[in-house]
Amino acid sequence: MIVQRAIESVGIPTIIIAALPPVVRQQGTPRAVAPRVPMGANAGEPNNVEMQTGILKDTLLQFEKLDQPGKIVPLPYEYIAQI
Amino acid sequence: MSLKKIDGLQSEVFVPITPKPVWAPVTKPLKDMTVAIVTAAGVHLKKDKPFNLAGDTTYRVVPGDAKTSDMMVSHGGYDNTDVNRDINCMFPIDRLRELAKAGFIKAVAPKMYTCMGGGGNVKVFTEKTGPEIAQKLLQEHVDAVVMTAG
Numbered sequence: 001m002i003v004q005r006a007i008e009s010v011g012i013p014t015i016i017i018a019a020l021p022p023v024v025r026q027q028g029t030p031r032a033v034a035p036r037v038p039m040g041a042n043a044g045e046p047n048n049v050e051m052q053t054g055i056l057k058d059t060l061l062q063f064e065k066l067d068q069p070g071k072i073v074p075l076p077y078e079y080i081a082q083i
Numbered sequence: 084m085s086l087k088k089i090d091g092l093q094s095e096v097f098v099p100i101t102p103k104p105v106w107a108p109v110t111k112p113l114k115d116m117t118v119a120i121v122t123a124a125g126v127h128l129k130k131d132k133p134f135n136l137a138g139d140t141t142y143r144v145v146p147g148d149a150k151t152s153d154m155m156v157s158h159g160g161y162d163n164t165d166v167n168r169d170i171n172c173m174f175p176i177d178r179l180r181e182l183a184k185a186g187f188i189k190a191v192a193p194k195m196y197t198c199m200g201g202g203g204n205v206k207v208f209t210e211k212t213g214p215e216i217a218q219k220l221l222q223e224h225v226d227a228v229v230m231t232a233g
Contacts, residue, residue: 017229039161040165
């Protein structure tokens with residue numbers, strides 16, 4: 001994503017929570033995580049505080065783990081939208 | 084045998100090019116970080132101008148202490164049903180505030196920046212919108228940014 005790269009290039013580390021990992025890979029993301037979620041609920045199921053907290057925490061933890069650009073880390077959370 | 088070289092000849096097949104890597108190293112532990120959320124999910128305050136669903140390169144500011152009940156989404160590129168139920172599923176601001184309170188991170192940044200992805204003028208995003216948001220985050224001493232998009 002363009003804005004992510006712009007922020008990263010001024011020296012601020014970024015990480016994206018992606019529902020479409022191939023797209024962010026193509027766009028040259030520096031850091032990404034990919035829970036199993038549909039577009040529109042990237043940060044977890046609506047009103048599921050436990051899942052949202054887990055996704056956000058695991059996303060933030062990657063700041064201390066990832067050591068090279070371009071990795072997309074799968075996260076063990078699944079939400080299938082009933083819409 | 085040398086291949087014939089024709090200046091300016093291009094393949095008719097569009098080949099998407101992944102841009103060169105960008106990388107800002109992490110310099111402090113999470114518990115010392117001020118974190119912002121930047122999203123392309125079309126989140127904005129209800130009192131602000133909605134995004135143009137046909138493509139919009141402008142951005143909005145959401146204060147770090149804004150109530151989720153004062154926020155809404157204008158985005159024509161994904162099903163808004165879930166995000167209308169709970170904005171945290173695209174913009175986990177309540178979760179970030181809870182993590183700051185618990186000491187997992189140091190603080191929530193004063194301002195979040197939001198835009199509408201999935202359309203709009205790529206050149207403007209690259210040359211204007213992206214760099215402007217980046218400069219503001221620098222001025223506000225943000226240590227790390229969590230994004231939702233894609």
